[in-house]
Amino acid sequence: MRQNPRFKWAVAPVSAALLLALAGCTNQQLNGFMPGDPNNGGPGVTNHSDTIATFWTNSWIVLMGIGFLVWVLILWASIAYRRRRGEKGLPHQLRYHMPIEILFTVIPVILVGGFFAFTAREQAKVEHNFAQDEVDVHIEVYGKQWAWDFNYLPVEGSEYDGGVYYEGVQAVPAADATKGEIDTDKLPKLYLPVGANAQIDLKSRDVAHSFWVVDFLYKEDTIPGKTNTMSIVAEREGVYMGKCAELCGEYHSMMLFEVHVVSQEEYNAYIQSLRDAGQEGAHGDEYNRNTHLEGTDVPSFGPEEQH
Structure with a gap:
């Protein structure tokens, strides 16, 4: 040819x-x-x-x-x-x-x-969850209007410290804010040790939120009454910005946080600082706002009401 x-x-x-x-x-x-x-x-x-x-x-x-x-x-x-010069009418129709x-x-x-x-x-x-004996760090993340709580749960046999909690507050403007800047020092901060197998349980205290760390290239919803899970290994130290990615109310845009990926020594030192501040244990589902609303309990009936 x-x-x-x-x-x-x-x-x-x-x-x-x-x-x-x-x-x-x-x-x-x-x-x-x-x-x-x-x-x-x-x-x-x-x-x-x-x-x-x-x-x-x-x-x-x-x-x-x-x-x-x-x-x-x-x-x-x-x-x-295209229509040629001199052509009239419709072209041949194909059906x-x-x-x-x-x-x-x-x-x-x-x-x-x-x-x-x-x-x-x-x-x-x-x-996909790590096997129980492979988990190094186990963290509960609670989304709430309009901030984040973190429970660092103890892991048996792990070399990473745990057994403390952190309560976050909503983002606030910086003292000298002129263009909408926020005070990053007061943002909720989640600490992760670099290279550790981290299981993160995601929950909500009130409405649906979404846990999104931009540089992680992934987000996961927090749904009331449901636990979603992320299993990750942070491989690069640094500070990474996080935010809520689910419209959750008036101050949704202020529901910001930071993730600090640090060395094992710095991570354990941070956990110890929370313990020294008296923040031992965990603030779990008992602090959920929905549990304190009327109509959230299963109704019970006495013998005279069952007929």
Whole structure:
């Protein structure tokens, strides 16, 4: 089969431009512009960050490829089937083209099923609990209007300290705030030791909230009466911003917190500081606001009321 030399000359510069563009991508671009400071060349903030970012980037590549194909087909149809000079009336109408209709049905179903499967896989990794003897740190997180409480529960056999609690307050403006700045020193702070297997139980004291640490690339809802779980390993020390990602009332935007990923020594020192402040034990479900409302108890009937 004879090759068209014009096609060869057209492909060469396109291929060279594509290779040059890919070779010039920064770590941030290869990471899909996701948060987490990928330019440092190290691992993601948690043990799940890299795979989540890869899934995000690959999804965009697939979707952009489909979008490019659709644009090309639209342009081709607009040019190839445009009205020519001297033509009148409607062009030939095509109906019930079963192969095309099946194609336009099957491809979206495959795409939706594929995205769902990969999303469920990544979600299952985060929500899969460590074995009981593998847990180093066990923390209860309570969302409340409009702050966060943290219980650092003791773990038998763990080298990490526990048995204390922390009660957070709503974000407050900074003393010299001129552009909406907040006082970060007063934000609730969750401490995690770097490299430790951390099981985080997520609960709510009142309404639905959502625990979102931006650089973790994952969020999980806190639902009244239900416990959701995240199992993570924080792999990079630093301070990471967190917020509520579920509209939960008037001051939802002020429901902020910080996650401090620190060394084991600094983590144990922080736990000891809470113990020295008298914050031993845990503030659990008994402090939930819903338990103090009327109509939340199961009704009981006396013998005379059962007839």
